[in-house]
Amino acid sequence: MSDVRVDGSRFRERFESFNEIGATESGGVNRPALSDENREARDTLVEWFEDAGLSVTVDEMGNIFGRREGANPDLAPVLFGSHVDSQYNGGRFDGIVGVLGALEVVETLNDADETTERPLEVVAWSNEEGVRFQPDMLGSGVFCDVFDREYAYSREDKDGNRFGEELERIGYRGEAPCEPRDLHCYFEVHVEQGPFLEQEELPVAAVEGVFGFSWMNVSFEGQANHAGPTPMDMRHDALVGASDVIQAVRRITATGGVDLVGTVGSLDVWPNAINVIPETVELTVDFRSYDDAAVDAAVEQIEAEIAHVAEREGLDYEFEQIMRVDADPFDADCIETVVDAIEERGHDYTRLVSGAGHDANYLNTICPTSMIFVPSVDGISHRESEFTEWEDVLVGTDVLLGAVRRKADEV
Amino acid sequence: MSDVRVDGSRFRERFESFNEIGATESGGVNRPALSDENREARDTLVEWFEDAGLSVTVDEMGNIFGRREGANPDLAPVLFGSHVDSQYNGGRFDGIVGVLGALEVVETLNDADETTERPLEVVAWSNEEGVRFQPDMLGSGVFCDVFDREYAYSREDKDGNRFGEELERIGYRGEAPCEPRDLHCYFEVHVEQGPFLEQEELPVAAVEGVFGFSWMNVSFEGQANHAGPTPMDMRHDALVGASDVIQAVRRITATGGVDLVGTVGSLDVWPNAINVIPETVELTVDFRSYDDAAVDAAVEQIEAEIAHVAEREGLDYEFEQIMRVDADPFDADCIETVVDAIEERGHDYTRLVSGAGHDANYLNTICPTSMIFVPSVDGISHRESEFTEWEDVLVGTDVLLGAVRRKADEV
Numbered sequence: 067m068s069d070v071r072v073d074g075s076r077f078r079e080r081f082e083s084f085n086e087i088g089a090t091e092s093g094g095v096n097r098p099a100l101s102d103e104n105r106e107a108r109d110t111l112v113e114w115f116e117d118a119g120l121s122v123t124v125d126e127m128g129n130i131f132g133r134r135e136g137a138n139p140d141l142a143p144v145l146f147g148s149h150v151d152s153q154y155n156g157g158r159f160d161g162i163v164g165v166l167g168a169l170e171v172v173e174t175l176n177d178a179d180e181t182t183e184r185p186l187e188v189v190a191w192s193n194e195e196g197v198r199f200q201p202d203m204l205g206s207g208v209f210c211d212v213f214d215r216e217y218a219y220s221r222e223d224k225d226g227n228r229f230g231e232e233l234e235r236i237g238y239r240g241e242a243p244c245e246p247r248d249l250h251c252y253f254e255v256h257v258e259q260g261p262f263l264e265q266e267e268l269p270v271a272a273v274e275g276v277f278g279f280s281w282m283n284v285s286f287e288g289q290a291n292h293a294g295p296t297p298m299d300m301r302h303d304a305l306v307g308a309s310d311v312i313q314a315v316r317r318i319t320a321t322g323g324v325d326l327v328g329t330v331g332s333l334d335v336w337p338n339a340i341n342v343i344p345e346t347v348e349l350t351v352d353f354r355s356y357d358d359a360a361v362d363a364a365v366e367q368i369e370a371e372i373a374h375v376a377e378r379e380g381l382d383y384e385f386e387q388i389m390r391v392d393a394d395p396f397d398a399d400c401i402e403t404v405v406d407a408i409e410e411r412g413h414d415y416t417r418l419v420s421g422a423g424h425d426a427n428y429l430n431t432i433c434p435t436s437m438i439f440v441p442s443v444d445g446i447s448h449r450e451s452e453f454t455e456w457e458d459v460l461v462g463t464d465v466l467l468g469a470v471r472r473k474a475d476e477v
Numbered sequence: 478m479s480d481v482r483v484d485g486s487r488f489r490e491r492f493e494s495f496n497e498i499g500a501t502e503s504g505g506v507n508r509p510a511l512s513d514e515n516r517e518a519r520d521t522l523v524e525w526f527e528d529a530g531l532s533v534t535v536d537e538m539g540n541i542f543g544r545r546e547g548a549n550p551d552l553a554p555v556l557f558g559s560h561v562d563s564q565y566n567g568g569r570f571d572g573i574v575g576v577l578g579a580l581e582v583v584e585t586l587n588d589a590d591e592t593t594e595r596p597l598e599v600v601a602w603s604n605e606e607g608v609r610f611q612p613d614m615l616g617s618g619v620f621c622d623v624f625d626r627e628y629a630y631s632r633e634d635k636d637g638n639r640f641g642e643e644l645e646r647i648g649y650r651g652e653a654p655c656e657p658r659d660l661h662c663y664f665e666v667h668v669e670q671g672p673f674l675e676q677e678e679l680p681v682a683a684v685e686g687v688f689g690f691s692w693m694n695v696s697f698e699g700q701a702n703h704a705g706p707t708p709m710d711m712r713h714d715a716l717v718g719a720s721d722v723i724q725a726v727r728r729i730t731a732t733g734g735v736d737l738v739g740t741v742g743s744l745d746v747w748p749n750a751i752n753v754i755p756e757t758v759e760l761t762v763d764f765r766s767y768d769d770a771a772v773d774a775a776v777e778q779i780e781a782e783i784a785h786v787a788e789r790e791g792l793d794y795e796f797e798q799i800m801r802v803d804a805d806p807f808d809a810d811c812i813e814t815v816v817d818a819i820e821e822r823g824h825d826y827t828r829l830v831s832g833a834g835h836d837a838n839y840l841n842t843i844c845p846t847s848m849i850f851v852p853s854v855d856g857i858s859h860r861e862s863e864f865t866e867w868e869d870v871l872v873g874t875d876v877l878l879g880a881v882r883r884k885a886d887e888v
Contacts, residue, residue, distance in 0.1 A: 154748075197750070258706065259702075259703045259705075259706045259707075260703070260705075260706030260707060260708070261706075261708065279705065281751055281752075289857070290859060291670075291856065291858065291859065291860070292670045292832070292833050292858050292859055293738065293740035293763045293765070294670075294671075294688055294690065294738065294763075294765050294831070294832030294833040294834070295669065295671025295672075295831065295832030295833050295856070295858075296670075296671060296672070296856060297671070297672065297738065298727070298730050298739075300672055300856060305723055305742075305744060306723060306724075306727060308723075309720040309723035309724050310720075310724075312716055312717060312719075312720035313717075313720050313721075313724070316709070316717060319709050320709070327704065327705065327709055328709075329704035329714070329753075329754055330716055330755075331704055331716075331746075331750050331752060331754065331755060332746065332750055332751050333716060333744065333746050333749070333755075334746075334749070335743065335744050335745075337565075338742070338743045338744070338745070339608070339742050339743055340692055340743050340761040340763055341742055341763055342740075342742050342859060343740055343742065344741075344742060344744075352705075352751055352752055354704070354705050420705070420706065421705030421707070422703050422705040423705070445702065445711060446702060447702065447703050447706075448701060448702065448703055448753060449701055449702070
């Protein structure tokens with residue numbers, strides 16, 4: 067049975083066809099959660115699931131499941147998949163590889179006329195990206211009881227459209243309860259979104275866990291005044307305070323641990339006029355590491371820097387940690403199952419920790435979980451230029467096939 | 478004649494009544510150029526001008542002139558005034574003091590039944606603030622042939638409304654040509670918008686000139702990427718580049734000359750998301766000094782800093798000086814006329830240079846000009862908390878009266 071392999075040309079054809087939905091001129095896709103393009107992508111997916119003989123269920127959060135019955139239907143299923151929502155003008159690989167790859171695994175088993183002991187379920191989670199509705203990973207989050215369903219329904223996009231109503235509008239507010247259930251394990255193939263595999267010239271990685279992270283909101287309030295007649299020593303410039311934070315984030319990462327990263331991603335200035343000293347600046351800080359102590363130390367240090375600069379510049383400040391997620395090691399047995407599948411196929415590989423969050427993080431709280439990474443060219447993701455070599459997509463999907471078959475025959 | 482003085486209670490009553498138009502809850506006014514509130518303020522002003530016996534003319538730019546005939550109508554008039562448009566949620570003194578003060582000068586001469594040799598004209602210039610339509614000082618700019626009328630008409634606010642059409646809408650697109658004409662001189666009373674008079678406990682200053690300034694647009698383009706899996710040494714973070722510019726502006730002002738000031742007032746980040754490394758940042762730099770060589774040196778230094786940080790961070794950058802206005806000394810004779818009027822009244826005073834631009838700058842290019850400053854409490858302007866003690870407003874207006882009378886009897 068170890069010679070069963072995914073069909074590269076069928077998969078490729080579907081991948082290209084799928085990515086015509088919401089295709090952008092610069093080679094990306096624009097299919098944010100619950101948009102019309104996201105609906106079209108979902109419709110296509112459901113059609114293909116049904117064509118592959120899968121029994122389709124849509125749950126209350128719009129998560130789409132396709133079930134392939136096992137020899138023992140009462141055994142807990144092996145679940146695998148990812149997401150099909152995209153960033154605004156995002157890439158063609160993020161999420162999609164993991165969902166269409168899951169479908170290809172099913173098709174391959176169909177071609178081989180192979181029935182697994184356990185049922186298989188493929189899944190496309192709702193709103194993984196979190197660009198239209200925050201927080202991200204909302205579909206898997208409710209499924210794993212991290213968020214309440216009504217909380218998820220109440221999330222609004224920037225135009226005030228609510229998640230629950232938009233889900234209804236596109237016809238994907240299903241009947242099935244969105245709640246934890248008995249799963250044998252969960253696998254997800256995803257693009258790395260980082261540079262390591264490409265740097266090491268490796269086609270695939272077994273993912274051992276996910277970085278912990280802290281998200282912080284910071285605001286400074288100084289005094290707006292005319293940029294001409296106000297001497298430098300009478301200023302209370304909120305943007306000068308913010309510039310210290312940006313530089314402090316970099317200083318802290320330089321000494322805070324080998325994998326510590328820090329980012330000021332969002333910054334807004336008021337009144338934001340060329341000739342007015344900035345009165346208010348709101349900014350965010352993001353620290354991540356696989357070492358939770360390193361994240362906590364960085365948070366402590368940046369708060370001290372903020373207090374210091376606020377005193378020096380005569381600014382008021384607010385500092386709030388709005389999210390703190392611990393580092394999340396995946397299941398040892400699932401990781402080794404992925405490694406065995408890779409070795410069986412003779413690929414070079416490494417073990418990686420993911421800097422980004424994935425639906426797999428939440429699944430890991432309710433069942434044994436691991437992930438499979440394939441390379442991202444130049445480490446780029448969340449952009450139209452995101453790219454993964456097709457042969458690497460096939461390697462990752464073939465490893466998923468191997469891992470799923472191993473787990474699906476455990477009784 | 479030197480005992481003729483403005484009537485403080487009449488002036489105060491008008492000032493309070495005028496500032497009910499567009500009054501904000503926090504004690505400021507919101508009457509941006511060509512808004513409905515600006516129209517109401519203009520209507521009130523025209524009514525009061527006519528009540529004072531002034532002959533009112535509105536020109537093509539909506540500048541409002543009120544003429545009081547002189548004994549020799551053929552002589553070039555003495556012009557004085559300021560503006561009645563405000564910042565969004567701006568203060569009650571900026572501009573208004575100079576226009577209502579000009580009207581009070583006329584009323585005082587009416588009460589004294591005094592006819593000057595030269596005609597007098599009071600003026601309210603359009604769009605001095607430049608917050609709704611850029612650039613600022615548009616009305617006086619067209620009047621002094623700095624801008625073309627059609628260029629001014631084509632300026633759009635952020636909702637795409639054009640200056641010319643909005644002027645028409647509020648009924649202030651007049652027939653009189655807006656172009657340079659023969660003027661004997663121009664005076665303007667204005668709040669200082671800086672801290673010097675208050676620090677020195679002086680009620681009034683003769684203004685000798687205005688700072689030169691440079692306005693620059695800077696943009697950095699790096700690479701958006703996920704804030705988690707992207708190691709620090711592979712980042713091209715446009716906001717880190719921008720933070721260096723903010724800090725360099727401060728360093729440059731510390732050594733660039735005693736009156737050099739520098740400000741990054743506006744900064745926009747894209748995509749501006751908590752978990753995405755900033756790809757693009759656009760920001761502005763403003764340098765000002767009465768020493769043009771200091772401004773030019775600062776511009777040269779900041780461009781070098783920008784090139785340096787762009788190279789270090791692997792960013793593309795653009796640098797453009799979008800405006801460069803030389804330091805502008807006012808007319809020596811007009812300055813001495815103001816000084817004489819102050820000394821005649823026995824006030825303590827100083828001579829100041831203005832850090833901010835005023836309509837007087839443009840007038841200075843077509844006729845002898847000077848200004849009179851009154852104190853700004855805490856140096857604050859462009860905010861609802863802007864404040865000037867009423868007795869200081871009266872001192873400034875009384876000095877205007879004295880200066881106008883001296884110049885108006887020159888034949």
